């Protein structure tokens with residue numbers, strides 16, 4: 001298995017993770033997003049196929065997008081610093097595992113990789129991972145330690161995606 005950063009000269013064959021928007025993003029848009037500096041896409045592949053991909057961008061979590069109760073908990077993680085209305089984050093904008101490889105913990109390995117990378121090798125401050133989870137993926141992220149940015153059922157159920165976050169400080173020694 002190889003792990004590579006998507007480059008402009010990469011020749012796609014096919015990819016199917018069961019979600020047509022995600023497939024289309026990878027095959028048609030990911031290179032354009034990279035060129036415009038909007039996101040960077042990584043591929044996990046072997047000689048025959050793309051096994052999984054994910055795209056990441058700079059992000060922030062902010063008081064405006066979260067419930068008061070959640071924000072209070074987040075603030076408590078920074079007891080000695082000045083209270084802020086946002087904190088730096090990295091967003092997993094897209095993540096897809098090839099249908100024939102789902103359920104083998106590849107998605108979990110990708111999340112573990114992102115967690116480690118943004119603690120050990122980040123060049124800028126980054127305290128959280130964020131994701132707008134598709135309904136079908138909420139429990140996958142929940143199992144991987146992600147929490148809800150909003151707790152009210154109202155805001156969770158009326159949206160197409162659910163904003164979730166992972167606090168990277170829990171992995172610090």
Ligand SMILES: CC(C)(COP(=O)(O)OP(=O)(O)OC[C@H]1O[C@@H](n2cnc3c(N)ncnc32)[C@H](O)[C@@H]1OP(=O)(O)O)[C@@H](O)C(=O)NCCC(=O)NCCS
Pocket residue numbers: 017018019022094095096097098101102103104105106107108109131132133134136137139140141143
């Ligand atoms: C969601 C996705 C990325 C998960 O990747 P994966 O490699 O299949 O997931 P894993 O094998 O690492 O699963 C980890 C855990 O989450 C659970 N899980 C994974 N997908 C799930 C789902 N759709 N619904 C409920 N639970 C799920 C697994 O059962 C596993 O639980 P376990 O540890 O108790 O065995 C993958 O299924 C996928 O690409 N789906 C289509 C696209 C998508 O929804 N992407 C997310 C965009 S926000």
